[in-house]
Amino acid sequence: MTSISPTRVSMYDFLYQDIQPLVPLLADAAQLSLPQTHLALGASLQAIVSTLLSYQQLHQGQAVRKKLFGRSAVKELRQYNSMNFATIKATLYHRHDAASALFGDSARVIKASERIATQIDATTPQAQTLLTCLCVIVLRELAILTDYSQLDNDEMNKWFALQPQFLSKARFTTIEPIGPVTLTDTDDEDANVEGDAVPTKSTMTRTEDSSLESEQLKTERLESSQLDSDQLISTPPPFDSYWYELTTFKPDNHEPVQDMQQATANYLKVIGRSSENTQQGRHNDLLMFAQMPAIALPHQRWLLQLAKISDIYLHRNRLRITSEPTTPPTPPLVSLGLIGGNNDNTPATTSETPIKYDAPLPLWKNPIILIIILVIGSLGGLATLKYQMKKSNGAIPATVVVLKQDLAEERQQQDVAIVKVNDEDKTRDAEANQ
Template sequence: MTTISPTRVSMYDFLYQDIQPMVSLLADAAQLSLPQTHLAISHSLQAIVSALLAYQQHYQGQAISKKLFTRSAVKELRKYNSMNFVTTNAILYHRHDVADALFGNSARVITASEYIAQQIKTTAPQAQILLTSLCVIALRELAILADYSQLDYEEIDNWFVLQPQFLSAERFAHTDSVIPIMLSIDAKATNTESINADKNTNSKTDINNNISESTMLPEVVTTNPAEASVHATVMDLTPPPFDRYWYELNKFTPKSTLPIQDMQQATSNYLKAIGRSPENMQSGSHNDMLVFSQMPAIYLPHQRWLLQLAKISDIYLSRNRLRITSEPINPPTRPLVNLRSIGNKNDNPSKPASETTIKHDTTYPIWKNPIILIIIVVLGTLSALATLKYQTKKSNGVLPATEAVIEQDLAQERARREAAAANDTDKQEKPTTN
């Protein structure tokens, strides 16, 4: 069984991690320092995601797909497969049009830019360049993700409905509680190293035991440098907490309802297919099943389209397509997801012959055969057209020559019969005369 992080379907997390390779390019475009750019990106993405949620709440997923994801600017940006100065020029050309369409009007864009400028201590025009540029990039990336996942309008609506829980304070409260503990552990470890330099081995062992007992977080404390670096990388890619000011600015009303599980997919067969059934835990044929791992304050239904979206998001992020490089000669291939990994119906274990149902060939009456019906319709149509044509010509006097020929044939036939009758009469009278 393969688990995947629930944040792979979070627009905020996806965009934050996806845009990291081009931070220096955005800093150059907005003439900001790298620390200012990092802060401005997080605030801008919060503004963009909240604007998207407000747009979907007012116009639904069909408008998202037709008016945002398929805009001419987004289609032009999708022609590029890497980020460079050529791509940046295209982004800067379309940024005002896309930002106004997303936020509703230019006044709201200016208000958001002024708020971001206050947070990063810069001017509003510089913040506006970064915000509007990210609008184009974010719509392009989400459009690609929805296209690769083949989401329809209803699935786009469901995808947007799941987003507020990734922005909730409960989710970031859990994340924030881990960081101070990690910092305190490092501080305690540094202090104990300085203290133990002047003490013997026994006292060093006692202090280390006290530290490990006081922290009570064995999953955070690790002695493997590789694991520590991986954990640090994951923590760095976690976006900062969401500012609810953007809900007020974009007029978005979050709903506290939890996503509803589809009862049709909550049956035992579906749970067995996705690896949630205890009966299937030891089965070797389902070790590659794809399921969502557990995450505090996040509730996701195990639906096929959502699992496929998460897997494609993971593949897309692993390719690091927004890195700064020249345009490749051959564009990257579309990511493909094995249907077995998202619970295909054909993955169920085959039943024995005694349990399989025998399927008989169904016979249909002749009048239900589509081929015979087509033949009858064609013949009837042709006959009706021929009759109509004949009646039309007859009523218009187009057939006098045909009637004259018939009358001439009848006269000739009568003449022949009369000649033949005359010959028979002559033959009968000759013997009588003799």
């Protein structure tokens, strides 16, 4: 079984870690220092993510896909497979168009830039340049992520509905570094042995049991509350609720709705969340979300696929500063077997039911084409039948009558002879008659 951090489906966490390699280029474009850019990156992403959630709340996922992720600026920027001066130049060219489409009002952009500038001790134009550049990059990255995850409009809306819990204060307060394991009161009582007393056999046994319990407790705490080290890298700063006020986003208390079939023991066994299946080899590579405080996610196939692609992209370090590759990198592919493909006759949930499209009817089964062929055939049959009836009754077609008349006229014209009489012969005949 492979555990994936729940923050792999968080827009805020994904973007914050994904854009880290771009900090030098962004600092150069906005004429900021590296510490200022690091500080402004978190605040700018908070403003952009909050604005994006507000946009989706008003227009839904279909408008986000078409009007934001499908913009010409995003399509042009997706042609670049690495980040360098050429990429940042294209970003600077399209930054105003992307920012105006996302925020909808230039006054909001200026107001957000002023707040960011006061936090990093910079000027408003500098903060505005950084914020608008990030608008283009954020739309590009999320467009790539949703494209290769093959999210439809309904899944897009569900994904956006899960985002407020990643920005809640409870989520950031529960993430604390794990320190040394403290002993409980019973452990203290067991440990408070008289210093001068010689350890007896029972005391030594009790001490060994206590050490074993403490080791087990430590292991359980590490397994339950500590994620992989690479998943804790670049943890974003806590979210500032001021951006909700600026963007007029109203976070709803969204609880992921589990299908009833997901609660069955058979389904839990298939996706690898049952203790009965932990030792079976064919289920060891199944994907699942690791537990994380204040985060509740449904174990649905599209969400696991999105998390896996996000994890692959972050490990590739796609936005590192380098020259454009000669061949573009291949998009990540996720095997359906890792997400829960199996040979068991398990009832599929609503989200896992594949979309079945109606196959196009063949031509010989299309009723419209059959009607056209029938009409043409009947008219042709009627014409043939009428011709045969006239022929059998001795009726001569009009064309034959016209041809015979033309031939008769030709013959009459050919029988006429033109005779030329001489004038002398005419006078001689007249005299003779007299």
